[in-house]
Amino acid sequence: MTIGRRGIETVIVAAGLSRRMGKVNKLLLPVAGLPMVRRVAACHARLADRVILVTGFDHAAITEAVFDLDVVVVYNPEFATGQAGSIAIGVAAATLAGRGLMIALADQPNLTLEDLEALVDAFDADDASRVCVPTYLGQRGNPLLFPTALVREMRHDGRAPGCRRFIDANPQLVLNYSAPNDHFTTDVDTPSDAHNILGVFVSDLENEG
Numbered sequence: 001m002t003i004g005r006r007g008i009e010t011v012i013v014a015a016g017l018s019r020r021m022g023k024v025n026k027l028l029l030p031v032a033g034l035p036m037v038r039r040v041a042a043c044h045a046r047l048a049d050r051v052i053l054v055t056g057f058d059h060a061a062i063t064e065a066v067f068d069l070d071v072v073v074v075y076n077p078e079f080a081t082g083q084a085g086s087i088a089i090g091v092a093a094a095t096l097a098g099r100g101l102m103i104a105l106a107d108q109p110n111l112t113l114e115d116l117e118a119l120v121d122a123f124d125a126d127d128a129s130r131v132c133v134p135t136y137l138g139q140r141g142n143p144l145l146f147p148t149a150l151v152r153e154m155r156h157d158g159r160a161p162g163c164r165r166f167i168d169a170n171p172q173l174v175l176n177y178s179a180p181n182d183h184f185t186t187d188v189d190t191p192s193d194a195h196n197i198l199g200v201f202v203s204d205l206e207n208e209g
Helices: 036-047 059-065 083-093 113-125 148-156 164-169 191-198 202-208
Strands: 008-014 050-055 072-075 100-105 131-136 144-147 174-178
Touching: 008 036, 008 083, 036 050, 036 059, 036 100, 036 113, 050 059, 050 083, 059 072, 072 083, 083 100, 083 148, 100 113, 100 148, 113 131, 113 144, 113 174, 144 148, 191 202
Parallel strands: 008 050, 008 100, 050 072, 131 174
Antiparallel strands: 100 144, 131 144
């Protein structure tokens, strides 16, 4: 793999059951006319040298939504067991050839390229030596940016990066980046979120279905 200007590889988790959204898969909700998962994946693809999208629930529809983007789709057959397994699948598929590995979620449509660049800038300013965790008004957000060397070590030991337990247990390895907006801490989980964040009424979509 040829490392680009940032040397960042990204794993996006897009495998969840979307239970709290009712009958609608939240990752397919429209954001400016595009499925949310496509918007998020396209944003990360503008920054990262390589993007791995981990699918599970509704695999065919999610894959179709990103079919022409420069992303690698990896399927987690055990997606129902939770997010940790999907992260592990994504990390296993990573080349770890760059400086950092970003662990991202597919339900954060407000994130922009500028937001992600700022996170990488904070990571770089710390010599890419610690896990960069975005925060806003004291609230921890996503994505998380890990030094590749640390991910290699964790993968060798059978541990998956991205879990809250690891972050809490290793404060000396954590760099908190204080973001200027709530984009890192805003995600879409419920019909109320869809209305407030996206301006979408999920009940209307369910009736259409």
